[in-house]
Amino acid sequence: MTTAEQEYDVIVLGAGSTGENVADIAARGGLSTVLVESELVGGECSYWACMPSKALLRGSEVLAEARAVQGAAAAVTGEQDAAATLDRRDGFTHHWDDASQAEWVESSGIALVRGQGRLAGEKRVAVTRDDGTELVLLARHAVAVCTGSRAAVPPVEGLADVQPWTPREATSAKEAPGRLLVLGGGYVGSEMATAWQQLGSSVTLLQRGPRLLPNVEPAAGEAVAESLRGLGVDVRLGSEVRAARREDGGDVVLTTADGEFRGDEVLVAVGRAANTDEIGLDTVGLEPGRYLDVDESLQVPGVPWLYGVGDVNGRQQLTHMGKYQARQAGAAIVARARGEQVDLADWSPFVATADRRATPSVVFTDPQVASVGMTTAQAADAGVPHRVVEYPIGSVAGASLFADGYSGTAIAVVDTEREVLLGVTFVGSGVAELLHSATIAVVGEVPISRLWHAVPSYPTISEIWLRLLETYRG
Numbered sequence: 001m002t003t004a005e006q007e008y009d010v011i012v013l014g015a016g017s018t019g020e021n022v023a024d025i026a027a028r029g030g031l032s033t034v035l036v037e038s039e040l041v042g043g044e045c046s047y048w049a050c051m052p053s054k055a056l057l058r059g060s061e062v063l064a065e066a067r068a069v070q071g072a073a074a075a076v077t078g079e080q081d082a083a084a085t086l087d088r089r090d091g092f093t094h095h096w097d098d099a100s101q102a103e104w105v106e107s108s109g110i111a112l113v114r115g116q117g118r119l120a121g122e123k124r125v126a127v128t129r130d131d132g133t134e135l136v137l138l139a140r141h142a143v144a145v146c147t148g149s150r151a152a153v154p155p156v157e158g159l160a161d162v163q164p165w166t167p168r169e170a171t172s173a174k175e176a177p178g179r180l181l182v183l184g185g186g187y188v189g190s191e192m193a194t195a196w197q198q199l200g201s202s203v204t205l206l207q208r209g210p211r212l213l214p215n216v217e218p219a220a221g222e223a224v225a226e227s228l229r230g231l232g233v234d235v236r237l238g239s240e241v242r243a244a245r246r247e248d249g250g251d252v253v254l255t256t257a258d259g260e261f262r263g264d265e266v267l268v269a270v271g272r273a274a275n276t277d278e279i280g281l282d283t284v285g286l287e288p289g290r291y292l293d294v295d296e297s298l299q300v301p302g303v304p305w306l307y308g309v310g311d312v313n314g315r316q317q318l319t320h321m322g323k324y325q326a327r328q329a330g331a332a333i334v335a336r337a338r339g340e341q342v343d344l345a346d347w348s349p350f351v352a353t354a355d356r357r358a359t360p361s362v363v364f365t366d367p368q369v370a371s372v373g374m375t376t377a378q379a380a381d382a383g384v385p386h387r388v389v390e391y392p393i394g395s396v397a398g399a400s401l402f403a404d405g406y407s408g409t410a411i412a413v414v415d416t417e418r419e420v421l422l423g424v425t426f427v428g429s430g431v432a433e434l435l436h437s438a439t440i441a442v443v444g445e446v447p448i449s450r451l452w453h454a455v456p457s458y459p460t461i462s463e464i465w466l467r468l469l470e471t472y473r474g
């Protein structure tokens, strides 16, 4: 077999949302750039994660909002058309065709190589192309590993053999299974239980720990569990699955200390594993299979030409944070290629400080959970002097107009020494769009005394800000 060689300034391995953005910044910075992709350009978010999952949830959300408004509720006389929702979902994934994203890559002056790439020593990437030929890419300046993550399947006896759903099947299924078992009550488990229960499945959710969404404020997980139960989901907390089997008739059976649970399918949603096992890390002295260890500019310590960006470094596994890291790492790659100094201080143009200090996220359950920065528990663990203020969102006029009997909670964690916000969590209907105000306050470290002058419009849900500040001031 003949092996061709090509040289670029920057090689980006993996064309998910993160890799696309690293390549874009590098190309805009005047560096010749190549993207290597083994599946679909756009990665998980476009085809098997954010976009299809939110499309599956949106129909139920709109109906719930209409049912919560006297007068409008009378117009909701039928059920959701599940087939039409799945069809709309298929539109968002472009029927799992990446032609438009590939077109964008090429129109941005970035070369695209389709195939399986792996490091082959210093600044070298060997690609087995889709047609079976080999191509060796050489990088003058940098290689950015953006290979993302995949679903982790826990070592439960028999689980791998039942061919469980991963988030890929849960977001791309062509019909609702009659009975769906969901293993894991984090982001994916909570969202997918919400979606499929309302698309016709009978869902049982098994969560190992004492509450859903363990990484956010406890009130959020409690509200989501209560709402899922209201929708008819069988939510089992403290439930450890010990074994799994598929019976002749097709049933999946999960065994726990509380007995057996049966379903037509089981979704495994217990977190992610890094896609680093088969990318040649051993050829540059690194251990395969683990999240890539990186510094604040996303550079791998001791290997200055190598970067690990997005899900693959395990810092924050969210599309917007991967894209943020891509902007920071991309700027660092361009600056270093020009021989410029890269400032590694917090909040510089080259570092991903928000990963540690101000990561926003929205769980699109009913109620939504929108949070940024530290939770109460994280502030306590970090030993920061702080006070927690809480206020029921339903008590503000805007919320009562938004939905009859609006129920929700806002929680702010305030640094009592510096009088700035460390973190904010909103739990309630329609709070996703409130979150960016909190993100700006946390990132900007806006003093409470100045925040007081940020007057929310009446009557909007944003008036929750005024109530939180009044509660803090006492």
Ligand SMILES: Cc1cc2nc3c(=O)[nH]c(=O)nc-3n(C[C@H](O)[C@H](O)[C@H](O)COP(=O)(O)OP(=O)(O)OC[C@H]3O[C@@H](n4cnc5c(N)ncnc54)[C@H](O)[C@@H]3O)c2cc1C
Residues within 6 Å of the ligand: 013, 014, 015, 016, 017, 018, 019, 036, 037, 038, 039, 040, 041, 042, 043, 044, 045, 048, 049, 050, 051, 053, 054, 115, 116, 117, 118, 146, 147, 148, 149, 167, 171, 188, 275, 278, 279, 309, 310, 311, 312, 316, 317, 318, 319, 320, 321, 322
């Ligand atoms: C069900 C679900 C819902 C989610 N919803 C949201 C949400 O609403 N909002 C949000 O912010 N985040 C969400 N996330 C998280 C989000 O999907 C990820 O954080 C994001 O996709 C990470 O992007 P990435 O580019 O780093 O990795 P990926 O999207 O995994 O992209 C990596 C790319 O690298 C390619 N690749 C891997 N190995 C190789 C190789 N050897 N050679 C060539 N190519 C390779 C892969 O094919 C892939 O295209 C969700 C996740 C799941 C599972």
Ligand SMILES: NC(=O)c1ccc[n+]([C@@H]2O[C@H](COP(=O)([O-])OP(=O)(O)OC[C@H]3O[C@@H](n4cnc5c(N)ncnc54)[C@H](O)[C@@H]3O)[C@@H](O)[C@H]2O)c1
Residues within 6 Å of the ligand: 154, 183, 184, 185, 186, 187, 188, 189, 191, 206, 207, 208, 209, 212, 213, 214, 239, 240, 241, 269, 270, 271, 272, 316, 317, 318, 361, 362, 363, 364
């Ligand atoms: N809306 C969003 O932004 C969104 C949506 C989906 C996923 N994501 C991202 O994808 C990541 C992965 O999501 P995820 O839900 O797979 O992981 P997760 O870390 O959010 O949740 C995993 C859950 O599984 C539970 N668990 C672990 N082992 C278990 C076991 N053996 N049995 C039962 N329960 C078990 C954990 O207690 C936890 O609650 C998220 O952390 C998030 O970064 C984001």
